[in-house]
Amino acid sequence: xxxxxxxxxxxxxxxxxxxxxxxxxxxxxxxxxxxxxxxxxxxxxxxxxxxxxxxxxxxxxxxxxxxxxxxxxxxxxxxxxxxxxxxxxxxxxxxxxxxxxxxxxxxxxxxxxxxxxxxxxxxxxxxxxxxxxxxxxxxxxxxxxxxxxxxxxxxxxxxxxxxxxxxxxxxxxxxxxxxxxxxxxxxxxxxxxxxxxxxxxxxxxxxxxxxxxxxxxxxxxxxxxxxxxxxxxxxxxxxxxxxxxxxxxxxxxxxxxxxxxxx
Amino acid sequence: xxxxxxxxxxxxxxxxxxxxxxxxxxxxxxxxxxxxxxxxxxxxxxxxxxxxxxxxxxxxxxxxxxxxxxxxxxxxxxxxxxxxxxxxxxxxxxxxxxxxxxxxxxxxxxxxxxxxxxxxxxxxxxxxxxxxxxxxxxxxxxxxxxxxxxxxxxxxxxxxxxxxxxxxxxxxxxxxxxxxxxxxxxxxxxxxxxxxxxxxxxxxxxxxxxxxxxxxxxxxxxxxxxxxxxxxxxxxxxxxxxxxxxxxxxxxxxxxxxxxxxx
DNA sequence: GGTATATGGTTCGGTCCATAGACCATAAAG
DNA sequence: CTTTATGGTCTATGGACCGAACCATATACC
Numbered sequence: 348x349x350x351x352x353x354x355x356x357x358x359x360x361x362x363x364x365x366x367x368x369x370x371x372x373x374x375x376x377x378x379x380x381x382x383x384x385x386x387x388x389x390x391x392x393x394x395x396x397x398x399x400x401x402x403x404x405x406x407x408x409x410x411x412x413x414x415x416x417x418x419x420x421x422x423x424x425x426x427x428x429x430x431x432x433x434x435x436x437x438x439x440x441x442x443x444x445x446x447x448x449x450x451x452x453x454x455x456x457x458x459x460x461x462x463x464x465x466x467x468x469x470x471x472x473x474x475x476x477x478x479x480x481x482x483x484x485x486x487x488x489x490x491x492x493x494x495x496x497x498x499x500x501x502x503x504x505x506x507x508x509x510x511x512x513x514x515x516x517x518x519x520x521x522x523x524x525x526x527x528x529x530x531x532x533x534x535x536x537x538x539x540x541x542x543x544x545x546x547x548x549x550x551x552x553x554x555x556x557x558x559x560x561x562x563x564x565x566x567x568x569x570x571x572x573x574x575x576x577x578x579x580x581x582x583x584x585x586x587x588x589x590x591x592x593x594x595x596x597x598x599x600x601x602x603x604x605x606x607x608x609x610x
Numbered sequence: 611x612x613x614x615x616x617x618x619x620x621x622x623x624x625x626x627x628x629x630x631x632x633x634x635x636x637x638x639x640x641x642x643x644x645x646x647x648x649x650x651x652x653x654x655x656x657x658x659x660x661x662x663x664x665x666x667x668x669x670x671x672x673x674x675x676x677x678x679x680x681x682x683x684x685x686x687x688x689x690x691x692x693x694x695x696x697x698x699x700x701x702x703x704x705x706x707x708x709x710x711x712x713x714x715x716x717x718x719x720x721x722x723x724x725x726x727x728x729x730x731x732x733x734x735x736x737x738x739x740x741x742x743x744x745x746x747x748x749x750x751x752x753x754x755x756x757x758x759x760x761x762x763x764x765x766x767x768x769x770x771x772x773x774x775x776x777x778x779x780x781x782x783x784x785x786x787x788x789x790x791x792x793x794x795x796x797x798x799x800x801x802x803x804x805x806x807x808x809x810x811x812x813x814x815x816x817x818x819x820x821x822x823x824x825x826x827x828x829x830x831x832x833x834x835x836x837x838x839x840x841x842x843x844x845x846x847x848x849x850x851x852x853x854x855x856x857x858x859x860x861x862x863x864x865x866x867x868x869x870x871x872x873x
Numbered sequence: 874g875g876t877a878t879a880t881g882g883t884t885c886g887g888t889c890c891a892t893a894g895a896c897c898a899t900a901a902a903g
Numbered sequence: 904c905t906t907t908a909t910g911g912t913c914t915a916t917g918g919a920c921c922g923a924a925c926c927a928t929a930t931a932c933c
Contacts, residue, residue, distance in 0.1 A: 368647060368648075368651060368656070368664075368669075368672050368673070369672075371673060371674030371675070372640050372643050372644060372647075372673045372674060372675050372679075374637065374638065374639070374640050374643075374919090374920090375637065375638060376637070376890080376891095377635050377637050377890085377891070378890095378891095380635050380637070381635060384631060384635075385631075388631060393631070401631075402908080402909060402910085403909080403910070404908095404909085406631075409631050409632075410631070410634060410635045411634030411635060412634070412635050412891080412892090413891060413892045413893065414892090414893090414894095415890095415891070415892070415893090416635075416890085416891060416892080418910085418911085419890095419891090421910095432910065432911095433899095433900090433909085433910080434898070434899050434900065434909065434910045434911075435898085435899045435900025435901060435908080435909060435910075436899085436900055436901040436902065436906095436907060436908045436909055437900075437901055437902085437908075437909075438899080438900070438901090438908075438909045438910055439908095439909070439910080440910090464792075467791050467792050467793040467794075468793060470791050470793070470794075471791060471793040471794055471797075474741050474745060474791075474794070475738070475741070478737050478738070478741055482737060528730050528733050528734060528737075529727075529730050530730040530731060530733070530734040531730075531733075531734055531737070534734075534797075637890095637891090639919080639920095640919080640920070641919095665879080665880060665881085666880080666881070667879095667880085667881095675920080675921090676920060676921045676922065677921090677922090677923095678919095678920070678921070678922090679919085679920060679921080681881085681882085682919095682920095684881095695880095695881065695882095696880085696881080696929085697880065697881045697882075697927070697928050697929065698879080698880060698881075698927085698928045698929025698930060699877095699878060699879045699880055699928085699929055699930040699931065700879075700880075700929075700930055700931085701879075701880045701881055701928080701929070701930085702879095702880070702881080703881090
């Protein structure tokens with residue numbers, strides 16, 4: 348009887364949710380969704396630049412979709428310059444280097460128009476992550492401790508920017524997973540992905556990496572020590588820092604945009 | 611360049627988000643989404659039993675979709691027994707009474723199989739709502755105070771169960787909106803809707819209504835007084851109460867299910 | 874009573890999306 | 904130099920959604 352309720356959980360959050368009938372229905376194409384998943388996978392570090400995605404036939408089977416549909420998704424990513432497709436044996440769809448457009452140009456084109464949505468996202472993260480950290484500290488078990496330590500080690504072993512970014516992602520995920528609440532894990536991951544994607548990774552100057560490294564260590568330690576208050580405080584500080592960085596960055600770009608003549 | 615990123619915000623949260631490639635791609639039909647919106651609208655009290663939804667042609671234009679598609683959605687809702695369609699002038703799609711299947715039967719069929727997802731939802735709500743309440747207390751302005759007072763008045767003026775449920779929804783929404791963060795408003799509303807839908811409204815025995823009424827008043831007062839700690843504490847207690855009620859309910863039903871022979 | 878009107882009910886042709894499967898082209902492995 | 908794993912191309916089929924017209928019915932209004 349209620350089979351028609353099997354709907355996605357926390358969907359359509361960009362709409363003004365005060366009137367459920369406002370706004371058009373958008374059917375999300377299969378290729379569209381596939382692009383989103385693949386891009387997310389790269390953003391989360393499942394595939395790194397230079398690496399090949401699974402072959403088309405395998406993707407089709409993994410995603411329960413025809414090969415033509417997978418190809419359409421990959422075509423769009425190729426067109427947008429995010430992957431490169433090579434033929435022949437040992438061919439495949441290879442993630443390109445530097446496909447994150449973390450330039451002032453991107454910020455002007457994408458970030459400024461949607462600025463209010465962004466502020467809400469950052470705000471939500473800063474409210475949510477301390478709770479997640481505190482909860483993680485209260486609920487973490489031995490497996491979580493192991494995962495946290497491992498993620499931290501990887502983080503410190505990271506040499507270049509890309510490795511560092513992937514390790515960063517893993518630390519935050521390990522914390523979220525220590526809550527043992529899949530909804531929270533998903534929320535945290537999606538907010539991170541969204542911010543990371545739109546920004547072209549969080550601003551990762553060497554200086555930031557040093558500060559973040561310390562904070563990650565403190566955060567993980569607090570969770571391991573089951574000190575929920577400290578975990579919460581550190582998370583608040585950590586995400587407050589990244590928010591401040593983005594605000595500074597945007598402010599600078601905005602000033603630049605005012606000085607320049609519009610293209 | 612980045613136009614392919616214009617994707618829904620917090621989507622696909624039911625998937626295991628550790629591997630972005632796991633799980634099939636599901637294209638969400640237009641009718642499917644329309645059903646979801648209409649059902650949500652009723653759950654939120656935009657339309658009450660006995661009332662007619664907008665005419666098909668108007669819905670089609672509102673939702674930016676063809677009339678055939680709207681009709682398909684309404685057909686499904688009719689088939690499922692949620693609305694009744696009447697022809698002729700003054701006809702329309704009328705919300706049926708008692709279409710919330712808050713029976714032990716529903717719980718056995720729907721709630722028990724998805725129990726882990728449900729626990730995560732409740733858990734998330736209990737973690738999130740105190741933060742929302744506290745933030746609302748810190749940020750509420752005079753308009754919010756007016757909205758809160760109005761919602762509270764409506765709540766106390768409510769006579770029957772249905773009115774009470776609608777007013778309940780409005781109180782919680784007024785609190786969420788006092789945070790001035792649309793993402794939080796959406797999250798809170800969607801968690802509430804989902805729980806309410808799957809449960810056939812939260813368990814609303816007269817006794818609960820009395821306790822909830824008091825707590826709602828305290829919550830609104832705390833927000834109005836800008837006392838974030840009290841707001842947070844009351845929210846924690848309030849949602850802890852509803853969670854406990856559901857757990858008791860389910861436990862009772864589960865016991866019944868064990869005693870009965872399976873159909 | 875009769876007519877106008879607002880609603881749901883039905884039908885038809887068109888377009889686009891996705892599927893399934895076969896086959897071609899290419900480059901590397903063996 | 905053959906095999907093989909990959910991407911590239913084509914065609915046929917089914918389904919979803921659209922747009923628009925037209926039918927059926929019950930009420931409002933004259």
